[in-house]
Amino acid sequence: MSLLGIALSGIRAYQTGLSTTGHNISNAATEGYSRQRVEFQANKPEYFGGNYIGRGVQTSNIQRLQNDWVDTELRSSRTDNAYSQVVAAYAEELDSLFADESTGLEPVLESYLNSAHDVASDPTSMSSRTVMLGDAVSLVERFNSIAKQLEEQRALINDQIETSVDEINDYATALAKLNGSIASASATGQAPNDLLDQRSNLLNQLADKIDVSLVTQENGEINVFIGSGQALVMGSNSRELVVEHLSGDLVNPDIGIKSPTDGSISRITRFISGGEIGGLLDTREDLLDRSQNELGLIGLNIASAYNEQNRLGLDMDGELGQDIFNMPKVSVNFGQLNTATGIPAVTIEKVSELTASDYRLVYGGTDYQLQTIPDGTVVALTPEVAGAAGGGNTGTTAVPEIEVTDTSAFDTGGYRLDYDGTNYQLTRLSDSAVVPLTADPSNPNVLVGDGMKIDTSDLTGAAALDTWDIQPTGAVMADGLKIDVSSISGADAGDNWLIRPTRNAASQLSVSMTDPADLAAAGAVKAEPSELNTGSAVIDSVRALDTTDSATLFKEALVTYDAATGYSVKTLEDVAGVDTWVDVAPAPLISTTDGITTISANGWELTVSGAPADQDRFIVSRNDTYEGDNRNMIAMADIQDQRLIEGKTTIQGGYTDIIASVGTQTERAQVIRDSSENLLASAQARRNALSGVNLDEEAADLIRYQQAYQASSQVISVARTLFDTILSVVG
Numbered sequence: 001m002s003l004l005g006i007a008l009s010g011i012r013a014y015q016t017g018l019s020t021t022g023h024n025i026s027n028a029a030t031e032g033y034s035r036q037r038v039e040f041q042a043n044k045p046e047y048f049g050g051n052y053i054g055r056g057v058q059t060s061n062i063q064r065l066q067n068d069w070v071d072t073e074l075r076s077s078r079t080d081n082a083y084s085q086v087v088a089a090y091a092e093e094l095d096s097l098f099a100d101e102s103t104g105l106e107p108v109l110e111s112y113l114n115s116a117h118d119v120a121s122d123p124t125s126m127s128s129r130t131v132m133l134g135d136a137v138s139l140v141e142r143f144n145s146i147a148k149q150l151e152e153q154r155a156l157i158n159d160q161i162e163t164s165v166d167e168i169n170d171y172a173t174a175l176a177k178l179n180g181s182i183a184s185a186s187a188t189g190q191a192p193n194d195l196l197d198q199r200s201n202l203l204n205q206l207a208d209k210i211d212v213s214l215v216t217q218e219n220g221e222i223n224v225f226i227g228s229g230q231a232l233v234m235g236s237n238s239r240e241l242v243v244e245h246l247s248g249d250l251v252n253p254d255i256g257i258k259s260p261t262d263g264s265i266s267r268i269t270r271f272i273s274g275g276e277i278g279g280l281l282d283t284r285e286d287l288l289d290r291s292q293n294e295l296g297l298i299g300l301n302i303a304s305a306y307n308e309q310n311r312l313g314l315d316m317d318g319e320l321g322q323d324i325f326n327m328p329k330v331s332v333n334f335g336q337l338n339t340a341t342g343i344p345a346v347t348i349e350k351v352s353e354l355t356a357s358d359y360r361l362v363y364g365g366t367d368y369q370l371q372t373i374p375d376g377t378v379v380a381l382t383p384e385v386a387g388a389a390g391g392g393n394t395g396t397t398a399v400p401e402i403e404v405t406d407t408s409a410f411d412t413g414g415y416r417l418d419y420d421g422t423n424y425q426l427t428r429l430s431d432s433a434v435v436p437l438t439a440d441p442s443n444p445n446v447l448v449g450d451g452m453k454i455d456t457s458d459l460t461g462a463a464a465l466d467t468w469d470i471q472p473t474g475a476v477m478a479d480g481l482k483i484d485v486s487s488i489s490g491a492d493a494g495d496n497w498l499i500r501p502t503r504n505a506a507s508q509l510s511v512s513m514t515d516p517a518d519l520a521a522a523g524a525v526k527a528e529p530s531e532l533n534t535g536s537a538v539i540d541s542v543r544a545l546d547t548t549d550s551a552t553l554f555k556e557a558l559v560t561y562d563a564a565t566g567y568s569v570k571t572l573e574d575v576a577g578v579d580t581w582v583d584v585a586p587a588p589l590i591s592t593t594d595g596i597t598t599i600s601a602n603g604w605e606l607t608v609s610g611a612p613a614d615q616d617r618f619i620v621s622r623n624d625t626y627e628g629d630n631r632n633m634i635a636m637a638d639i640q641d642q643r644l645i646e647g648k649t650t651i652q653g654g655y656t657d658i659i660a661s662v663g664t665q666t667e668r669a670q671v672i673r674d675s676s677e678n679l680l681a682s683a684q685a686r687r688n689a690l691s692g693v694n695l696d697e698e699a700a701d702l703i704r705y706q707q708a709y710q711a712s713s714q715v716i717s718v719a720r721t722l723f724d725t726i727l728s729v730v731g
C-alpha cells in the first residue's frame with residue numbers, strides 16, 4: 001500500500017473514533033446509554049523486498065461497554081426496589097389508619113365497652129342506656145368507616161395493577177419489535193449498539209413493573225419471561241396480559257395471559273412476583289385482605305356476643321332482650337368457569353370457631369373439599385346430622401340431638417336408633433351392624449358411638465319400639481360455618497365457590513336496636529332459698545342459658561336437696577287440673593366441684609355453695625323484680641375480658657393484634673425499602689462505572705483522536721510533496 005493509502009486509512013479510522021467519542025459525549029445524559037469504544041486493528045502487512053511493510057489501520061469494531069451480569073444485577077435491584085417502595089407506601093397508610101385515634105377503632109371501642117359498665121352501675125338510668133346505645137352506633141360507624149377506607153385503598157391498588165399491566169403490554173410490544181430490528185441488523189456481523197441500548201432500557205423499565213428473566217438467542221433476539229416462567233416475549237412476538245375477574249372474586253381482579261393461538265386466558269396471578277405489580281398484589285393479599293378479614297372477625301364477635309347476652313336478660317319492660325346488632329352475612333361467589341348452577345348456602349353457626357381466613361369450596365367429582373386461601377390448607381368437613389322420629393312412634397315425636405365428632409368413624413349411609421323400653425340400640429344401615437354405645441361421662445343422657453354424640457335428653461317420653469332415623473342433612477360444618485350444598489346442581493369436577501365469612505362484616509355491621517329501654521340489664525330468672533332451710537347452703541348465682549323456649553325457662557322450678565340422693569329439680573305442672581310438682585324433663589345436669597354445685601335445667605343454671613341440710617329447697621322462677629337488677633348487664637360488661645377471637649384473645653386484644661401486625665409489616669417494609677435503595681444505588685454505580693460516559697475520559701480521547709487525525713493529514717501532505725518531487729525529476 002502506498003504512503004497515501006496508509007494516511008487515508010488513519011484518517012478514516014480516527015474520523016470514526018472522533019464520531020464515536022462525539023456520540024458518547026452527546027448521550028452523556030441519555031438514560032440507559034452504554035458508552036461505546038472504537039477498537040483499532042492494523043491492516044494486513046504487505047511483503048515487499050524481503051520484509052513485511054505495514055499498510056495502515058482499520059476499525060475492527062465499535063464495542064458497547066456493558067456486562068450481562070451487571071445489567072442483570074441492576075434489573076434485579078430495580079425490581080426489588082420498586083416492590084419495596086409500593087409495599088412500604090401502602091403499609092404506612094394502613095398503619096396510620098389503624099393506629100391513629102381519629103381514624104382507628106380503639107377509642108370508640110373502649111367507649112362502648114366502658115358504657116356497658118356504666119349501665120351495670122345504674123341499670124335504671126336512661127341516660128346511661130342512651131349513651132351505651134349511642135356508643136354502639138359510633139362503634140358501628142367507625143367499623144364502616146375503616147372498611148370504606150380499606151376498600152378505597154383496594155380500588156386504588158386495583159387501578160394501579162391495571163395501569164401496570166397496560167405498561168407491561170406496551171413494553172412487551174416494543175421489545176418484540178426491537179428484537180426483530182436487532183436480529184436484522186446483527187445479520188451484518190456488527191452489533192447494533194444503540195438498538196441494544198434501547199432494548200436494555202426497556203428491560204429496565206419492565207423490571208420496575210415485574211420480575212423478569214431472559215434467554216438470549218443466537219440471532220441476538222431475547223425471550224422474556226415473567227413471574228415464575230410465563231413467556232411474555234418470544235423473539236419478535238409478544239403475549240398480552242389482561243386484568244379480569246377469573247376466580248370468582250368480584251373485588252380483586254386477577255391477572256391473566258392470552259394464548260397466542262386461540263386467545264384463551266390463563267390465570268397467572270399466583271405466579272406473578274416482584275416489581276411494582278408484585279408489590280401491589282402482595283399488599284392486597286397480605287395487608288388489605290388479612291386486615292379486613294381480621295377487622296370483620298372482631299365485628300362479628302362483638303355483634304354475636306352482645307346479642308347473645310342481651311337475649312339472656314330482661315329489658316326495662318320485663319321482656320326478654322332482643323338483638324343489639326344486625327349480624328352481617330357471609331359472602332359467597334361462584335367460580336367463573338363453573339358448569340354448576342347455584343351456590344352453597346353458607347351461614348355462621350358458631351362465631352367462636354370462626355377464623356380470619358377466606359375459603360374455596362371445590363367439587364372433586366364425588367365430594368366437596370374446603371381449602372383456605374391463599375395457602376390451600378384442606379379444612380375437615382363435618383357432616384350435619386339430623387334425627388327423624390319413626391312414623392310408628394307411640395311414646396314421643398321428639399328427636400335426639402346429634403353431633404358428629406369423628407368424621408372418619410361416621411358412616412354417611414345413616415343409622416337407625418331403636419328403644420326397647422330400657423336401652424337404646426344403634427344400627428348402621430350400610431351393613432346392618434349394631435354399633436356399641438357408651439354413655440358420655442359428663443352427661444349420662446348423651447350416648448357415644450361411631451364418631452357421634454347422640455343426646456337423648458328430649459326423649460324422656462319414649463316408649464318401647466320407638467325408632468329414629470339418623471341421616472346427614474346434606475350440609476357440612478367447618479370452622480364455625482354451616483355449608484349447605486343441596487341447592488347446587490350439575491356440578492363437574494373443578495367447580496368451585498369463593499367463601500368469605502368475615503371480609504364484608506365490618507362494612508355490613510349495623511345497630512338494630514333503637515330504644516335504650518330494650519337493653520336487657522336484668523337477669524331473666526331469679527332464685528330464692530326456702531325460709532325453712534336449715535343448712536348453710538347459699539345461692540351463688542342463677543342465670544339463663546337458653547331463652548329459645550321461654551315458656552319452659554319461666555316455669556317455676558323447685559330444687560330440693562335429699563341427703564340420700566342429692567339434688568333434684570321439679571316444675572309446677574297442671575296435672576288433671578291440679579298444680580303438681582313433677583320431675584323436669586329432660587333430667588337436670590348436676591355437678592359439684594370444689595364445694596360448688598351447678599344445676600342446669602329448663603334453660604337456666606343455678607350454682608349453690610355450702611352444705612345443704614336434708615330437704616333444703618330453692619325456688620327458681622321468672623325474675624319479677626327486674627327493676628334495678630344489673631346481673632345480665634354485668635355479664636355483658638364482662639364480655640370485654642373474654643377471649644372471644646378464635647378463643648385466643650379479647651376483643652380489644654384482637655384489634656391490638658391488627659395494629660401490631662400492620663405495624664410490624666410496615667417496619668419490615670421500611671427496612672427492606674431502605675436496604676433496596678442502597679443496593680440499587682450500588683448496582684447503578686457499578687453499571688455507570690462500566691457503561692456510563694465519563695466526560696473527562698471522552699475529552700482526552702477527543703484530543704488523542706484529533707491529534708492522530710491531524711498527523712494522518714500531515715502524512716498525506718508528505719506523500720503529496722514526495723509525489724511532486726518525483727514528477728519534477730521525471731519532467
